[in-house]
Amino acid sequence: MQTSVDLTERQAATLTIASAGVQEFATRRTAVGTIDFNQNLLIQVFSQYPGKILKAFYNVGDDVKQGDILFTIDSPDLLQAESTLLASAGVLELQTRTLARARQLLKAGGSAQKDIDQATSDQQTAEGNFKAAKNAVRIFGKTDAEIEQILTERHVDSTLLVSSPISGKVITRNAAPGFLTQPGNAPAPYSVADLSTMWMVANVIETDAPAYKLGQDVEVKVPAYPDIVFKGHVTTVGSTIDPNTHRQLVRSEIADPQHLLRPGMFASFVIQTGTPVRSVGVPSDAVVREGDGTMTVWVTADRRRFTKRTVKVGTHQQSGRTQILEGLAENELVVVDGAVFLSNKLLLGVDG
Numbered sequence: 001m002q003t004s005v006d007l008t009e010r011q012a013a014t015l016t017i018a019s020a021g022v023q024e025f026a027t028r029r030t031a032v033g034t035i036d037f038n039q040n041l042l043i044q045v046f047s048q049y050p051g052k053i054l055k056a057f058y059n060v061g062d063d064v065k066q067g068d069i070l071f072t073i074d075s076p077d078l079l080q081a082e083s084t085l086l087a088s089a090g091v092l093e094l095q096t097r098t099l100a101r102a103r104q105l106l107k108a109g110g111s112a113q114k115d116i117d118q119a120t121s122d123q124q125t126a127e128g129n130f131k132a133a134k135n136a137v138r139i140f141g142k143t144d145a146e147i148e149q150i151l152t153e154r155h156v157d158s159t160l161l162v163s164s165p166i167s168g169k170v171i172t173r174n175a176a177p178g179f180l181t182q183p184g185n186a187p188a189p190y191s192v193a194d195l196s197t198m199w200m201v202a203n204v205i206e207t208d209a210p211a212y213k214l215g216q217d218v219e220v221k222v223p224a225y226p227d228i229v230f231k232g233h234v235t236t237v238g239s240t241i242d243p244n245t246h247r248q249l250v251r252s253e254i255a256d257p258q259h260l261l262r263p264g265m266f267a268s269f270v271i272q273t274g275t276p277v278r279s280v281g282v283p284s285d286a287v288v289r290e291g292d293g294t295m296t297v298w299v300t301a302d303r304r305r306f307t308k309r310t311v312k313v314g315t316h317q318q319s320g321r322t323q324i325l326e327g328l329a330e331n332e333l334v335v336v337d338g339a340v341f342l343s344n345k346l347l348l349g350v351d352g
Contacts, residue, residue, distance in 0.1 A: 004307045005345050012303050016337035022330050023281045025316035025323050027274030029211050031250070033202025035222065035265040037171070037193050038253060044188035047162045047181050049140070051075040053189065054159060056175035064164045070190045071162050071175045078140045079158035082150055085133040088126065089151055095119070095126040168194040169259070198254050198261045200232065200269055203247035211273040212237050218252040220269045222261065230254045230261065234271065279314060281321040286334045287313060288343070297328060298335035298342050306335060306342055 007015075051073035058070055099119040106116055137147055140160055150156065175181075175189035200220050204212065214237060220230040231254070238249030252269065254261065288296050295313045300306045314323030328334070335342060 003346055004305055005342050006305050007345075009304070014338060014341070015335050017300065017303060017333050018283055018286065018336045020280050020282045020324065020328050020330060020332045020334055022278055023318075023321065024276035024278050025281065025314070025318050026272060026276050027316070028318075029204070029208050029271050029273050030268065031202045031204045031208070031271075032266065032268050033200050033250075034263075035254075035261045035267050036199040036201050036263050037195075038197050038199050041166070041168070041194035041197065042171070043164075043166055043168075043192050045070055045162065045164060045190040045192060046183050046185075046188050047071075047073050047075075047160065048183055049073075049075050049077045049160060050180070050182045051077075051158075051160060053175050053177055053179045053181055055177060056173065056189070058170050058173070058190070060170050060173050062170045064168065064170060064192060066164060066167045068164050069161050070164050070170075070192075073160050073162065073181060074158050075140070075160040076158065078137075078160050079156055081133070081136045081140060082156040082158070085130075085137050085147070085150065086154055086156065088130040088133040092123070092126040092130045095123040099123045162189070164190075164192050166192055166194050168192045195259045195261075196255070196257060197232075198256050198263075200252045200254050200267050202250050202252075202267075202269065203242070203245065204250050206241050206246040206248065209241065209248040212248070212250050212271065213273070217272045218254065218269050219271075220252070220254050220267050222265045222267045224262075224265060225260055228260070230256060277314075277316065277323075279316070280324045280328055280330055281318075282324060282328065282334050283336045284317060284320055284322045286336045286339070287311070287322050287324075288339050297324075298339050299328070300333050300335070303333070308342070308346065 054072045054074055056071040058064055058068075064070070099116075099122070102115050102119040106113070134147055137150070138144075142150075169192065170190060171193045172187070172191040173189070174187040179189075181189055200218065212234060214234055216234045218232040218234060220232060221228070222230075232252045234250060235253045236249065236251035241248050282297065286297050290296055294310050296308055296310050298306045299309050309327055311327030312325040314325045316323040
């Protein structure tokens with residue numbers, strides 16, 4: 001049943017009135033979560049070979065570029081590979097001279113063909129062993145120029161350089177001179193993270209789970225930077241619902257080119273979960289929740305008589321306006337500020 005209140009011109013002048021309009025309401029979901037490193041861009045840096053750490057060059061928080069040397073180790077495997085290279089180079093040189101001498105003797109009639117064949121076979125074997133030894137040293141990251149220097153100076157150096165495979169920031173350091181390191185044995189001497197993107201990890205309520213899809217746009221805000229909206233997209237949607245919390249994992253990749261976000265930060269996010277919906281909307285302050293839970297607005301046609309009307313409110317709110325599904329038509333005038341005054345007059349039975 002509609003109930004009306006009449007106001008004088010002076011009383012009506014104290015109210016703020018606006019018109020209902022049709023607009024597009026974005027289909028969104030909101031939730032909270034926490035910021036974390038993008039684990040797909042976080043690298044634990046190990047040496048490929050065991051050894052004793054000689055030097056460590058970077059500390060936690062330092063920026064590094066791909067190829068920067070993080071630490072060096074004294075590698076027995078590198079020492080063995082370089083020693084084998086020098087030995088194989090010596091054998092090749094000897095076998096090459098032996099073959100040359102056998103050929104000279106054959107020309108002079110002082111050698112048989114079988115001696116040439118044997119010397120040729122020995123030289124080819126030595127050459128193969130030498131190439132294999134060079135490749136073994138090259139596996140340790142030595143350049144051709146460095147290998148030639150080893151051969152020229154006949155000096156072995158067991159120092160193995162371990163570089164950063166990516167550009168980023170050092171987030172953990174366990175390397176220290178004198179520590180022994182083994183490939184893959186935790187803790188890693190260094191961990192480096194690419195901070196250009198971060199993860200926003202949330203556990204959304206079960207009833208909202210069907211709305212989330214891969215690739216949906218995400219807007220994230222954190223209390224530390226209340227005026228900044230970080231953009232991203234959904235990269236992972238959990239395949240199960242936690243039976244204890246009845247929530248589902250939703251993980252998003254967030255762009256952070258200025259490196260403002262930190263792991264552990266509390267974050268709130270809004271995800272576009274569907275196409276926009278066209279519907280009647282009014283300023284949110286125009287909608288009043290009654291004691292019985294119903295939602296009402298005050299409407300007027302002449303700005304003098306005001307009628308209290310029950311409406312059905314939708315789930316969408318945008319730019320300070322609330323979606324109205326039923327009870328209000330486009331262009332109808334509603335009271336935005338002054339609904340309490342009208343309700344009091346109605347309660348007191350005062351009619352103008």
